[in-house]
Amino acid sequence: MAKRYYWLLAVLVILYIVSIFVLKTDSATLARYHISDVQLKFLSLTIIIPAFAIWLAAFYSIVNTGKYAQKIKNTPHGEGFGHLANGVVIIGLGLPITSIVGRLLTYAVQQNAVSQAFSTIVSTHLTIVFYIVGFFFLYRGARLLAGSVRAKLSQRQVSGAIGALALISAFYAFATLSDPSRMAAHAPATTATYYMPDWLILLTVIIPYIVIWALGFFTTLLLATYYQKVGGAIYRAALVKLNFGFFVVILALIILQFITTVTTNLSGWGLSALLLLVYLLLAVIAIGYVLIALGAKGLAKLEEVI
Amino acid sequence: MVIKAKASLYDEIVDITYDYLGPAAPRFIARGIETHLSKKPEKLIASDIPVLLDWSKLAIALLTDDKQMVEDFSQRLLVIAERRNT
Numbered sequence: 570m571a572k573r574y575y576w577l578l579a580v581l582v583i584l585y586i587v588s589i590f591v592l593k594t595d596s597a598t599l600a601r602y603h604i605s606d607v608q609l610k611f612l613s614l615t616i617i618i619p620a621f622a623i624w625l626a627a628f629y630s631i632v633n634t635g636k637y638a639q640k641i642k643n644t645p646h647g648e649g650f651g652h653l654a655n656g657v658v659i660i661g662l663g664l665p666i667t668s669i670v671g672r673l674l675t676y677a678v679q680q681n682a683v684s685q686a687f688s689t690i691v692s693t694h695l696t697i698v699f700y701i702v703g704f705f706f707l708y709r710g711a712r713l714l715a716g717s718v719r720a721k722l723s724q725r726q727v728s729g730a731i732g733a734l735a736l737i738s739a740f741y742a743f744a745t746l747s748d749p750s751r752m753a754a755h756a757p758a759t760t761a762t763y764y765m766p767d768w769l770i771l772l773t774v775i776i777p778y779i780v781i782w783a784l785g786f787f788t789t790l791l792l793a794t795y796y797q798k799v800g801g802a803i804y805r806a807a808l809v810k811l812n813f814g815f816f817v818v819i820l821a822l823i824i825l826q827f828i829t830t831v832t833t834n835l836s837g838w839g840l841s842a843l844l845l846l847v848y849l850l851l852a853v854i855a856i857g858y859v860l861i862a863l864g865a866k867g868l869a870k871l872e873e874v875i
Numbered sequence: 876m877v878i879k880a881k882a883s884l885y886d887e888i889v890d891i892t893y894d895y896l897g898p899a900a901p902r903f904i905a906r907g908i909e910t911h912l913s914k915k916p917e918k919l920i921a922s923d924i925p926v927l928l929d930w931s932k933l934a935i936a937l938l939t940d941d942k943q944m945v946e947d948f949s950q951r952l953l954v955i956a957e958r959r960n961t
Contacts, residue, residue, distance in 0.1 A: 803938050803944075804897030808897075
């Protein structure tokens with residue numbers, strides 16, 4: 570199984586690198602950052618190295634959570650870990666797939682095969698589909714695990730999560746619906762963010778993202794509750810890595826999704842600040858994936874030693 | 876009156892191991908009995924404990940660097956062995 574995933578990763582990496590050198594660069598982007606086409610292509614390479622590191626970390630995590638879930642599939646915790654592993658696969662595969670589809674759509678726009686609006690709408694919703702399905706599996710897995718040890722969220726935890734979610738959702742909805750470029754491009758933006766009317770943005774972008782974040786919040790809380798309730802000092806030592814990894818990845822993905830919404834405002838920060846922010850988030854997500862993989866490896870070792 | 880069934884030796888050992896390996900404990904002990912004693916877990920008897928103790932002590936030591944934890948685990952198994960032998 571591991572080999573198959575790493576081969577798939579190699580193919581996706583090659584596809585992405587080829588797409589960078591084959592695709593023409595938008596002249597407005599070059600003008601905005603005062604750099605040449607070649608400079609931008611090499612700059613893109615410096616960004617994709619940490620992006621590839623995340624993909625590798627994500628695939629490492631996919632392989633190890635999958636191996637562990639397979640080992641314990643016929644046990645009372647098997648179904649819960651199986652769902653967690655499925656969530657990791659979907660979110661992990663979503664990273665390279667959405668990036669490559671995004672590049673292909675950009676190419677199609679350059680060739681006038683599709684409109685910019687079509688490209689943006691497909692990219693936006695493809696990302697949402699991967700996240701919503703992946704986070705649903707994570708949530709379902711965390712719920713089953715918590716249920717297996719009869720662990721329940723306290724009223725305080727539920728209220729805290731709902732309060733935090735309401736706050737972030739209100740800010741997100743406000744930021745999204747006050748983006749002047751949401752329907753049509755307004756300078757300095759060269760393309761619109763969504764190419765959709767407000768009611769469609771609300772129904773197909775804002776609400777799904779709020780659902781994704783709710784699933785993410787409750788997944789981390791349920792995993793923490795499972796950790797508190799389950800026994801076994803050595804088991805818990807491996808589990809804490811896995812849980813912390815999920816916490817870091819889910820939180821960093823939520824921040825990344827949130828920031829993506831205010832891209833137009835971020836453009837005003839300049840290239841170096843944007844790069845720094847992207848590098849930082851990529852590094853955090855990669856660390857989270859490695860922690861998930863190490864946690865799963867530690868748990869798998871408990872099933873192997875004889 | 877509540878009649879509580881006497882726990883089997885296997886169950887007692889799993890209960891102790893649970894404190895270290897959590898949900899992995901029953902599989903860990905069953906694997907050890909099948910591999911090192913070549914018998915089914917429910918057929919475990921008190922005289923098997925020394926072999927099980929040697930193996931499980933080594934196996935637990937592979938999973939943690941905490942020597943005190945390994946010692947604590949083997950002491951608890953020894954207590955069961957002594958109690959079952961008397």
